[in-house]
Amino acid sequence: MRKIMNEKLPITEVNPINPRYYDYDHFTYPWHFHSQYEIIYVKESTGLCFVGDCIEKYSAGDLILFGTNLPHYMLSDDIYKTGNHELRVKGSIIQFEKDFMNYSIEYYPQFLQIKTFLKESKRGIFFRRLNDMQIIDLMDDFPKFKGFDQITNLLSLLQKMAMYRDKQLLASPMYQEVFPTLGNKRIEKIISYINGNYTRDIGLTEIASMAAMNPSAFCRYFKENTGKTYIQYVTDMRIGYACQLLTLKKMDVSQVSIECGFDSISHFNRTFKQATQYTPTQYQQNILK
16 A cells, blocks of 8 residues: 655745756655645656556656655666666756745736636646747756756746646546644544545544544544545545556456445446546546547
8 A cells, every 4th residue: 555655845935946957767756745845857768657547658858847745756668677777867956935925926916827827836837849949958957056046947948848838737636635724733634544545445433543432533533634635535536546556457447446445346447547547447548548
């Protein structure tokens, strides 16, 4: 079972932007989320990108924006795991604070395109085989920028990305994972427990006891702090995991149903189609064509 990690990035109010180059044998970071935005440019590599309840093939020249608290991970093709050191996973990453230029972006009309763009990023935004050399050059050069140049170039980059026409939203419209406010230790403990156990039947009494509440009080508390009911949250976790397993094609549908914690194949089929508009079989057969 895959747990969702809450990645803590080295970003603060006085250091709101964290750019870097990457050069790996293959991507290794697991299924995770973080409260910052992330832009990743793939200069070399091929594989699969998992974003919320969506899976997309990626290749050299692609650019992806992950919104805040959006679960995601990059899975390199198997050929990158064979020890062939001539094949590399290379590119650049920019991570920046969720409240970056918040007042200006929220209220100044000059930032309207960026404001809309960042709101759309809660589903992830994919730029396939990017052909805008201004955006590519900014991504190639960004880790070299320092201080004020980081601020101005990030705004320029976001504006150019917002205005670029050939981009694709990734996670489905119904997918909007809501994570608790940082610092709320009680809800963080509950979410952490669910993330580690969602493929088994966690009874309402069991999970409510972790919050020292009765079940009805817990249900109200959970919805107020996550925006979802407890059942909705667990179901979305299971469907996201099912999407990963179906894409990897190492299990049949009935095995995936059991692995993800559904009590019957019919329940799994019905719930999966409600979430993705596909049956599990259709998803496995067609989603990567």
